[in-house]
Amino acid sequence: MGQEKRIKKSYKICVIGCGHVGLVTAACLSELGHKVFGVDSDKEKIKNLNRLKIPFYEPQLEELVKKNFKKGRLKFTASISGAVKDSEVIFIAVGTPSNPDGSPDLTAIEKVSCQIAYNLNSYKLIVEKSTVPVQTGIKVKETILRFRKNKAFFDVASNPEFLREGSAVYDFFYPSRIVIGVESKKAEKILKEIYAPLKTKIIVTDINTAEIIKHASNSFLATKISFINAISRICDLTGADVKKVSEAMGLDPRIGKDFLNAGVGWGGSCFPKDLEAFIYIAKKLGYDFNLLKEVKRINQEQRIYFVEKIKEHLWILKDKKISILGLSFKPNTDDLREAPSIEIINYLLEEKAKVVAYDPQAIGEAKKVFKGKKIKFAQNIYEAAKSSDCLCFLTEWDEFKNIDFKKIRKLMHLPLIADGRNMFERKDLEKLGFIYIGVGR
Numbered sequence: 099m100g101q102e103k104r105i106k107k108s109y110k111i112c113v114i115g116c117g118h119v120g121l122v123t124a125a126c127l128s129e130l131g132h133k134v135f136g137v138d139s140d141k142e143k144i145k146n147l148n149r150l151k152i153p154f155y156e157p158q159l160e161e162l163v164k165k166n167f168k169k170g171r172l173k174f175t176a177s178i179s180g181a182v183k184d185s186e187v188i189f190i191a192v193g194t195p196s197n198p199d200g201s202p203d204l205t206a207i208e209k210v211s212c213q214i215a216y217n218l219n220s221y222k223l224i225v226e227k228s229t230v231p232v233q234t235g236i237k238v239k240e241t242i243l244r245f246r247k248n249k250a251f252f253d254v255a256s257n258p259e260f261l262r263e264g265s266a267v268y269d270f271f272y273p274s275r276i277v278i279g280v281e282s283k284k285a286e287k288i289l290k291e292i293y294a295p296l297k298t299k300i301i302v303t304d305i306n307t308a309e310i311i312k313h314a315s316n317s318f319l320a321t322k323i324s325f326i327n328a329i330s331r332i333c334d335l336t337g338a339d340v341k342k343v344s345e346a347m348g349l350d351p352r353i354g355k356d357f358l359n360a361g362v363g364w365g366g367s368c369f370p371k372d373l374e375a376f377i378y379i380a381k382k383l384g385y386d387f388n389l390l391k392e393v394k395r396i397n398q399e400q401r402i403y404f405v406e407k408i409k410e411h412l413w414i415l416k417d418k419k420i421s422i423l424g425l426s427f428k429p430n431t432d433d434l435r436e437a438p439s440i441e442i443i444n445y446l447l448e449e450k451a452k453v454v455a456y457d458p459q460a461i462g463e464a465k466k467v468f469k470g471k472k473i474k475f476a477q478n479i480y481e482a483a484k485s486s487d488c489l490c491f492l493t494e495w496d497e498f499k500n501i502d503f504k505k506i507r508k509l510m511h512l513p514l515i516a517d518g519r520n521m522f523e524r525k526d527l528e529k530l531g532f533i534y535i536g537v538g539r
Contacts, residue, residue, distance in 0.1 A: 264430030279308025330538025340538030424493025
């Protein structure tokens with residue numbers, strides 16, 4: 099993947115924050131040949147990373163970390179001061195969680211900006227990698243100017259990430275575009291040299307524009323999903339097939355097929371947080387972004403609607419065994435943040451259903467999320483299906499596409515399939531004796 103991509107100039111880089119974005123960024127930059135420090139205030143996380151224990155599942159990431167760690171290009175430390183002093187470029191990739199009012203909590207951004215200021219010993223390019231509200235770059239610059247101990251020069255830039263969990267390593271090496279928001283030609287030159295091996299279009303803007311691009315992109319994708327989910331409700335009411343509707347729509351080059359699949363809605367750490375943040379940002383600026391409020395409402399209703407469709411067939415959910423296949427918000431990750439499965443399972447538990455769940459990667463995380471709740475976890479698909487009254491598919495893992503449904507039919511108490519991702523064809527399952535529930539089909 100990155101092995102054939104090599105830089106002409108190697109930079110000393112530190113990436114502050116070793117979460118999903120930061121760790122992938124650090125590993126991939128080191129694969130390109132840069133000397134990278136991965137920095138995190140969580141000493142236990144750093145201890146584990148230095149033992150080559152990866153804190154979350156992401157395809158190909160463990161391989162990259164181990165390879166570049168052993169080559170000496172990737173190091174991990176809890177000392178932000180040492181890493182800042184020894185680096186030329188500093189990527190800020192700390193968390194920006196949502197506050198109760200939807201605004202992003204920028205406490206970590208401010209704290210890191212202060213620490214950079216205290217340790218500024220030569221020219222540094224400080225790059226926002228975290229998703230932040232427009233005009234955050236201005237605040238980062240003001241903070242560093244206020245607290246720096248000397249007159250060392252620096253630049254602030256914005257370089258929003260477009261890494262999808264489950265394919266983040268691939269997305270880094272083969273990006274659809276790279277966005278850099280800069281204030282100086284020097285900052286532009288450095289970022290272009292860092293990303294030179296990645297043969298893609300680089301969009302150069304001012305910092306405010308770059309910050310808006312990330313929120314606008316994710317909000318539009320969330321809108322696209324909620325739109326097709328709204329269409330799915332109309333399809334259910336008329337007997338139409340939303341998969342054919344989305345297929346035909348997607349063939350129009352002005353629309354495109356991506357993010358046009360009806361289901362139980364979007365989740366994860368990005369879409370919900372970025373949507374809330376963009377609504378808040380717009381309101382603060384004096385614009386009421388009602389469109390995005392509706393996008394959010396449609397997404398939330400989709401989970402309730404899915405459970406109601408199951409109730410239509412089972413009538414009473416109390417004491418019924420409901421098997422959940424897929425817990426993570428998308429395949430190829432163990433991330434349960436804002437996953438539709440959490441809300442759906444909680445609805446089922448409120449109805450006193452007996453819930454058993456299976457996921458190829460996310461059971462460990464799910465045990466933390468559902469700690470103290472009456473939910474059982476199966477070791478495989480078939481164990482989950484045994485004596486089940488309904489089999490619910492909530493994540494489109496490849497493993498689920500190769501199920502032996504004849505075996506499943508014999509194991510289940512009632513042959514009811516609730517396909518929350520429209521993975522299967524109704525006619526194929528009905529031939530095997532199943533009752534099929536889809537979304538908009």
